[in-house]
Amino acid sequence: PGYHLDLFVRGALTLPVCAVLGLPLSVASTVPSIAHVISLTTYEVKQLPEGERKVPTKVVEQRATNFLIHVLIGCALFLAPVLKFLPQAVLQGVFFYMGIASLTGNNLFDRLFLWLIWDSAKYPQYHYIRKLPISRVHLYTFVQLICLAILYGLKAIKETSVVFPFFMASLAIIRKGLRWMFTEEELRLLDSLPDEDDDGEVLSSEKPDLMNLEKQKEGDKSEVEI
Structure with missing residues (x-):
């Protein structure tokens, strides 16, 4: 929550003030x-x-x-x-x-390093390598690499740098379009979070209710007293 609050303060207060006063915009x-x-x-x-x-x-x-x-x-x-x-x-x-x-721990670069390993028997035993054909893994990595190259090119070229934010926003649309190239199961494995196990379940299944955290604490205390 704290980091989300930082982004909110930056977006709601810092950027408008900088825009009104003509100051350089702060970036992460x-x-x-x-x-x-x-x-x-x-x-x-x-x-x-x-x-x-x-x-x-x-x-x-x-x-x-x-x-x-x-x-x-x-x-x-x-x-x-x-x-x-x-x-x-x-x-x-x-x-x-x-x-x-x-x-x-970056999944993209973990998969890029696979291109440097010629012997498939020496691949790290990631869950998507064990469950998917390696050609599908390389295809997904190639698509991401193309998007990364386009982003860098748009940012590096002064004449096209103004388009950079729009292409950044369009990545969500591109991700949706990948459903035409990959199955839902393939995307689930390739996009899985680091804290998910091989079955796609989060290691810590119990998540705190942040809205009723105080009530939960009171309930825990009452259970201990009983």
Whole structure:
């Protein structure tokens, strides 16, 4: 809920104020954001016959790290005379490392790495590899790669960058259109979340009712007293 609130504040308050005052629009920095969320994620190692798999169990929502990050960004303004002596390669290396580290657990790149493995017997035992023909997996990866290339091309070319948000929104329509190329079962396996088991069931079946959380706590206390 906390991260959704952040997006709401950004969309409802920050963007309109920047638009009215003619200030630069704030955008989410993808690589640091993903790296930050990964650092706050707690994983559980699930034992499988083919090996181990890390499954995210929860993400610690707090405000301390976000606040400190932006305090340090503000301090960087006063440290500009010192920071200018840092080699540019050092800064690029930091962001390069953060980008590579954020690829861990990304299904698209997990499937892209399969293209580098010539022996199919050495494929990682992902659930979709065990249940689907590898040609269908590669076809789905190829479609996603084409969409990614189009997004990058639209963003990189100045004349077409204005179309970038519209194509981003059209990805939902493209995803719906994939039903003509793949069956529902294939899409379910290829799009399955990391915290789902092989049968498509979420590992933690009980979900808290956020709307009646206080009532649930009172009910639990009464049961303990009884």
